[in-house]
Structures are given as structure tokens and as C-alpha cells.
Amino acid sequence: MGTRKSNSRGLNKTRKVFVPRPTEKIKPGNDFYMYINKKWLSGANIPPSDSSFGVGEEVENQIRERLLGHIKNIIKQPINNLPQHEQIVATFFKSGLYSNRHKDHERTFKGILSGYSCMKTAEDVMSAMGKLVRCGVPTHLSITLGRNLNNPSQTVPAISTGSLSLPDISYYEGTGPGGSNALESFQTFLESVGKHYDYKDMGRVANLESAAAEHYHMGSREDPQMTTGKGLATKYKHIPWNSFWTAYGLKDTEWKKLHIMNNCHSWLMWLNSQLKTLIVSDWANWFRVQNLVYLGPYIPSPIDTLHFEFFDKKLRGDTVKMSQEHLLFNSISSCLQPILSIMYKKCCISDSHQKSIRHFVNKIIVSAYNRINKLDWMSEKTKSLTKEKIRKLRLEVIDSNIGKNYKISVKVMSQLDIIHNILICSEALTVRDIYYIRHPGLVTPPIDEIFEVNAHYYMYTNKLVIPGGITLWPFYDSSKNPISGWSLGGLGSIVGHEILHAFDNEGKDFDPNGYFKPWWTNKDMEAYNKKINAIIKLFGNTKYMGRFVNGKTTLSENIADLGGLSISLETLKQHLDKNNISGEKRKKELRDFFISYAVSWRTKEKKQRSIYRLFTDVHAPAPLRVNLIVSQFQDFYDVFNVQPKDSLYVDPKNRITIF
Numbered sequence: 001m002g003t004r005k006s007n008s009r010g011l012n013k014t015r016k017v018f019v020p021r022p023t024e025k026i027k028p029g030n031d032f033y034m035y036i037n038k039k040w041l042s043g044a045n046i047p048p049s050d051s052s053f054g055v056g057e058e059v060e061n062q063i064r065e066r067l068l069g070h071i072k073n074i075i076k077q078p079i080n081n082l083p084q085h086e087q088i089v090a091t092f093f094k095s096g097l098y099s100n101r102h103k104d105h106e107r108t109f110k111g112i113l114s115g116y117s118c119m120k121t122a123e124d125v126m127s128a129m130g131k132l133v134r135c136g137v138p139t140h141l142s143i144t145l146g147r148n149l150n151n152p153s154q155t156v157p158a159i160s161t162g163s164l165s166l167p168d169i170s171y172y173e174g175t176g177p178g179g180s181n182a183l184e185s186f187q188t189f190l191e192s193v194g195k196h197y198d199y200k201d202m203g204r205v206a207n208l209e210s211a212a213a214e215h216y217h218m219g220s221r222e223d224p225q226m227t228t229g230k231g232l233a234t235k236y237k238h239i240p241w242n243s244f245w246t247a248y249g250l251k252d253t254e255w256k257k258l259h260i261m262n263n264c265h266s267w268l269m270w271l272n273s274q275l276k277t278l279i280v281s282d283w284a285n286w287f288r289v290q291n292l293v294y295l296g297p298y299i300p301s302p303i304d305t306l307h308f309e310f311f312d313k314k315l316r317g318d319t320v321k322m323s324q325e326h327l328l329f330n331s332i333s334s335c336l337q338p339i340l341s342i343m344y345k346k347c348c349i350s351d352s353h354q355k356s357i358r359h360f361v362n363k364i365i366v367s368a369y370n371r372i373n374k375l376d377w378m379s380e381k382t383k384s385l386t387k388e389k390i391r392k393l394r395l396e397v398i399d400s401n402i403g404k405n406y407k408i409s410v411k412v413m414s415q416l417d418i419i420h421n422i423l424i425c426s427e428a429l430t431v432r433d434i435y436y437i438r439h440p441g442l443v444t445p446p447i448d449e450i451f452e453v454n455a456h457y458y459m460y461t462n463k464l465v466i467p468g469g470i471t472l473w474p475f476y477d478s479s480k481n482p483i484s485g486w487s488l489g490g491l492g493s494i495v496g497h498e499i500l501h502a503f504d505n506e507g508k509d510f511d512p513n514g515y516f517k518p519w520w521t522n523k524d525m526e527a528y529n530k531k532i533n534a535i536i537k538l539f540g541n542t543k544y545m546g547r548f549v550n551g552k553t554t555l556s557e558n559i560a561d562l563g564g565l566s567i568s569l570e571t572l573k574q575h576l577d578k579n580n581i582s583g584e585k586r587k588k589e590l591r592d593f594f595i596s597y598a599v600s601w602r603t604k605e606k607k608q609r610s611i612y613r614l615f616t617d618v619h620a621p622a623p624l625r626v627n628l629i630v631s632q633f634q635d636f637y638d639v640f641n642v643q644p645k646d647s648l649y650v651d652p653k654n655r656i657t658i659f
């Protein structure tokens, strides 16, 4: 297994994420996930302020430790000595740090709540909603940057369902964890807060959300349609769009002409009907609740405590409140993403590391290309566009263009008031979005969170994004040749997974430029569908925590896991062949590959959280992502001596290869 020199550069030393030896008592062929991870699982503690803990969180913690150490150091220095971006972070952090200043936060918060009392008309309601969207407070609608489906090189605003207070429709229907109890507790929570601030009927919002949940759920699952500002105004004519868009930040002469991606038709229909039969006091309370859900943790007692008791303890099973430093860090990483990324890049990512990762990712892309060439079930016609799509992948690897077209000045920030700072910093992100909406031909901004421990594929732009956080140990072993079994099993399979999203059940119909243009021949589609049906069956027939996994909702992720691992394994085998690596040495690299893959999914979850995820997550549970996937590969059988009597054994003729 790989080793990595502990990194002593920077201000605080962080310990390497630990990878214990496999558990000899468990046969790899019976439960590979546990064979690799049992020792880790029995030693790992879920932090009391969380409901799950996995390798992603281990790396996130390290990154946070590094960055927090850096922030705590800069706040000790005279602010004028700091570069601009550090002044902003320091001001933000300090404003939320001291409890004796909480009065300022509460005053601002109370002002926000009472502001809604002046609303009288549907115009006022939509203006308030537009303002919330602008300031990043989750409300009924959300506006993000999307693509013009008729011309994907164009950036357009995408309108989608925003959020309701509870995590998922099942909580409103009483079928989620906690049964009907969750909704009742939500109502009690709202009533307590309403009483504290003297707002009657705040508890009613629980019923309002419950009645809206089904429409919301429908609206959040619809395929996007292209329209224009004017089109929205015609179709949903009771919604005063002008009030909404002007509060969001667009002029009335601008928004009507815009192309807009509509992702939530049913939800807009519902909104339209609600604004026709307007009950302003309900809307006022609803907006108050949205502010409460978002800003509650920053408001002094009893609000922060009530918020914690309901959202964290009751719904997620957390036992201890998150520390103020941790909370502030999370807030900075969402409201000041570009700035924190600049800071992270400067303190934690070297140019040579970035270069090696680019090389690594390119190798996997080449393998994906070769793999398609070798497929026996795909016609030459389908293959050629599939290969073109891989060739045209747009890569963003630990991007250095961060902060482009993003502006914020420390002068607009408050020294004492974190609520003001959260809102003003999120607003700066919206202002940047508006800049891109006004310049639709520009290349979209780079993804800001380069400290993120994740990776992404975007089908409308055919873009592959590999942030810096995912390029660290144990996903990638920088002490070795970049092309090693270890790094390919970890980061390599993740890169492969993201590439595969270009060809999953949804992505496969988008052409290399992001146009929806199904190009597969009927015969190829038949073969593809046969494979995906086998994947649906494989997962759908497997139980986890006593409940069946949903084979359909997890399908695209399972396709990506299976195909991603095969692409990454191909990269390794090509490397081993090319360098004439055979015998024990070859076996070790292949072992490392599968071990590292299993390590990259290790997660410990509280039961409540596991069930919650079975309802809400498009990803299958981690143990299945390992066991059901590795057992499709002959190399796994060879290096771990898996036999027909072992639980994970799959008859060769029943194994699924998709790419």
C-alpha cells in the first residue's frame, strides 16, 4: 500500500489519513468491502456533530485543518498587512467568532423577519423571493447558470425548484425516518420560534410546505425546457415576474428577452395558482421560516439551540452542535468559495502536483478512448461519435482561473455582523452569475471549490472537473509514479466514473457539444438497454439494512461506477504491459488497485442516516458500490483467489461489462 510523506509545509502539520491492513479473518471473496475496511470501521468515530463519516470527510477535515490554521494565523495580524483576499476572509471569520457580539446578528435577523410584515401584494411577494435568491437564502426558486439547450455554447439562467425545509418528500408524507412525527416536530419548532419573536401562525408553514411538497417533488424531477422571459410571463401569468427578476438584479428591459432554462414546470404552475389566491401573511411567515432555516445556527440562544435540536439532532441523529469555528469555515466555503479557493491553491497545491494530475487524467481519457474502440457490442457509427465526445471533453483540473469576474470588497463587509456578511458575500456570487447571463457567449466561470473532495461531469458543456481536494492521499499517492495501481484504483476510478457520466442513461444522448441529439443506432440501444437492465436487477435485488436498494434511481451512478472502474483498470493494465511488469509485481499493482478502490468508499453511518440515504440518494450504499462492482472483474478473482463458493462470486457468463 502506498505511503505519503506527511506534509510539513505550511502552518500546521496534518497527519496522513490512515489505511490499516486488511482483516485476515474475512475472505475477500465473501465481503471485499469489509475485508479492506473492517479495521478502519471499528476504529472510526462518527463525530458527534455528524451522522456519517467516511474517507471524504477524513480528507475534508485535513483540508479544513490546514485552512483554519491559516485563517487563525491571519486574523492575528493587522488587517492592513494582509492581501485583499485574506482581509475578506479575516473580516468574515472575526465577525462570527465572538459571542459577545451576537446582539448585532440578532438585530439584523429581527430586521429581516419584520421586513416581511410590509408585504401587501403578489408583487411584494415575488420581490421578496427575488431578493432571497440574490442573497443566496434557499427559497421557493433557485437561479443557477445553465446552458441554452438550442445552443449549448450560450450561458442562460436556469430556473429550478429551490428548497423546502425538510430534506425530502417522504418526511412530509410521514413515510421517512421518524414517521409522521417529523412534520409534527417541525411544526412545534416553528411555533416555538414564532412565539419567541411574536409571530403568530408560524407553525402553519409546516402545513403549507406539506401541501406543496408533492408539487415541489414533481417540479424537481422534470426535464428542462427552453423558454424566454416573455414566455414565462405568458405561461405563468399570475406570477409578477418583473418584481422577481428586478429584485434578483436584472433590468426589466433585460429579463424579458433572455433565453431561460425552465427546470420546474409543475412547480411554477403551483406557484402561479398560489399567487392568484394570495394569502400574504402565509408568504410572510414562509419567508421568515426560510431565513430561519438558513441563518438559525448563527442566531444566539434559544434560536440556535432550537434549530440544532430539530434539524441536526432530530432529523439527522447528531448529538453535539458543530463548533463555531467549523460552522464559520463551512459558511466561508460556501459564501466565499472563490476566495477560499485562491487561498487553498496558494497554501496547499504545488505547480508540479497540478502537472502530475493533468498527466494522470489525460492517461485515463486515452484509455477510455481505447476501450470504446475495443467494444464488441457497439457499431462503428455509434463508436465514432462516442469517441469524438471523449476527444472533446473539456478539462478543468485544479483550475487556476478561479476568481475570474468575481468582485468583492472588504469595504462592504461588517466588522461585527456575520448575518450581514453571509448575505453580502453570497450576493457577490449572484452578481458574478448576472455578469455571465449578460455575456452569454463567455466560457462559464471555473468551478470555485478547488478544495472540494469530489469530482464532476457536466453534460451540457461536456466538461470534466477534478478539484484539488480529491487529488490527495489516499485517493492519489504522490510519492509514486503517477500511474500506479493505488492511484488508479482511487482517483483513477473516480475520474473514470465522471467520464462515464457522459455515457450513462442520461448523458449518452448529448452530443460532444452538449446538444441533446441521440446518436445511438437502434441496435446499439438494444444492447445498451440489455446491459442497464442487468445493472438495475443487480442492485435492485440486493438488500441493505433490511430494505431493497432502488435499482432505478441509482442506475446512472452504478453505470458510472462499473464503467469507471473498467476504464481505470484498462489504464493500469496498459501501463503494466507497456513496462513489461509481470509476476508478483504485477499482482501487487492489481491488488493495490482494488484495495484502493475499496478504501475510497469507506464510510461509517448512523442507522438513521443510512435509511435516509436509501430514500434520497442517487448513489447506492458504499459497501455495495464496492462489492457488487469489483465482482464483475476477472482480475479481482485472480488476485484475491475468489472461488465459486464465495458469496461475491458471479458466474463469468453473468458478469456485466458495460464499457
Ligand SMILES: [Zn+2]
Pocket: 497, 501, 557, 560
Ligand atoms: Zn456520479
